Amino acid sequence: MDSTTLIAVASIVTAGFTTGIGCMMPALGEGKAVSSALSSIAQQPDAAPTITRTLFVGLAMIESTAIYCFVVSMILIFANPFWNHIIAK
Amino acid sequence: MKLSPDQTIFWQHGFITINLTLVTTWAIMLVLIVAARLVTRKLQTDITISRWQCVLEIMVTGINNQIKDIGLKNPKEYIGFIGSLFLFIGTANLCIIFPGYTPPTASLSTTAALALCVFIAVPFFGIQKSGLSGYLKSYLKPTFIMLPFNLISEVSRTLALAVRLFGNVMSGGMIVAILLSIAPFIFPVIMNALGLLTGMVQAYIFGILATVYITAAVHDSKKTDKPELVTNNKTNKNG
DSSP: OOHHHHHHHHHHHHHHHHHHHHHHHHHHHHHHHHHHHHHHHHHOGGGHHHHHHHHHHHHHHHHHHHHHHHHHHHHHHHSOHHHHHHHHO | OOOSGGGOEEEEETTEEEEHHHHHHHHHHHHHHHHHHHHHTTOOOSSSOOHHHHHHHHHHHHHHHHHHHHTOSOGGGTHHHHHHHHHHHHHHHHGGGSTTOOOGGGSHHHHHHHHHHHHHHHHHHHHHHHHHHHHHHGGGSSOGGGHHHHHHHHHHHHHHHHHHHHHHHHHHHHHHHHHHHHOOSSHHHHHHHHHHHHHHHHHHHHHHHHHHHHHHHHHHHHHHHHHHHHHHHHHHHHO
16 A cells, blocks of 8 residues: 555545544533433423523534534645645655 | 535635635635625614514523523623624525535635634633633633643643534535435435534524633633632621
């Protein structure tokens, strides 16, 4: 295997793993956050606006980790610096 | 595959490049400004008001209430900045219902510019509220050991703001493009509807996070003043 193939294989496999794991873990975290927010809204419907707003901010924070993983895998597939370096040579 | 609207270039001359991002951004700004001018040209205080004024009042009151709920006492000072952020991102993301439109927020340059606006606005409002030294003291908040972490968080949250908005909007467009090649009949429509929801939520989150950061800067510097006042009162009473 020459280095071009090696870079392509490593990039594609890593991109898949990055998105896979990076979707799994934040999904678990978001599920926990939403479930506890729902149960606290059920207990205290008066506090629903505050809880919803905090939930949204928290979800955005959790989701940004997933988005980072997505962006990294997009860079690996479509704008890979190592691949571009090899191709340009 | 085009990753961002930056790559669609209309006109280029040396350093200056006019691409799709710039064109859509200016078009949205123009639409927002013209609409706001047209609506506010003849405002009424009667019992019957025009429909557009009603829409505008609902938006302004809603944003004001949200800002007040987060903890800024006087939302009128901040709605100019936060409201424009929210309305611009919201409009940019909602316009994906028009065919052939690429949202400018799907380009990292737009979102980085918006995040830099927040990055500059936070110290601006903090200094406006409590002076330069009062704001700088808020970096030493719990103890002086936290200074590097406060500085790092200032930079990293700006990065997070930019990448979050970019990633969410870009992923929506990307998923639609991929689905068009796999199942082009009905699924892209569903994903586009989801993209509308995500776009609105992201605009809301961007506004809320900007408000939260500004609130933290304003309140932190306020708290440094409060204990002194309290101790002064106490000493006065004792004396």
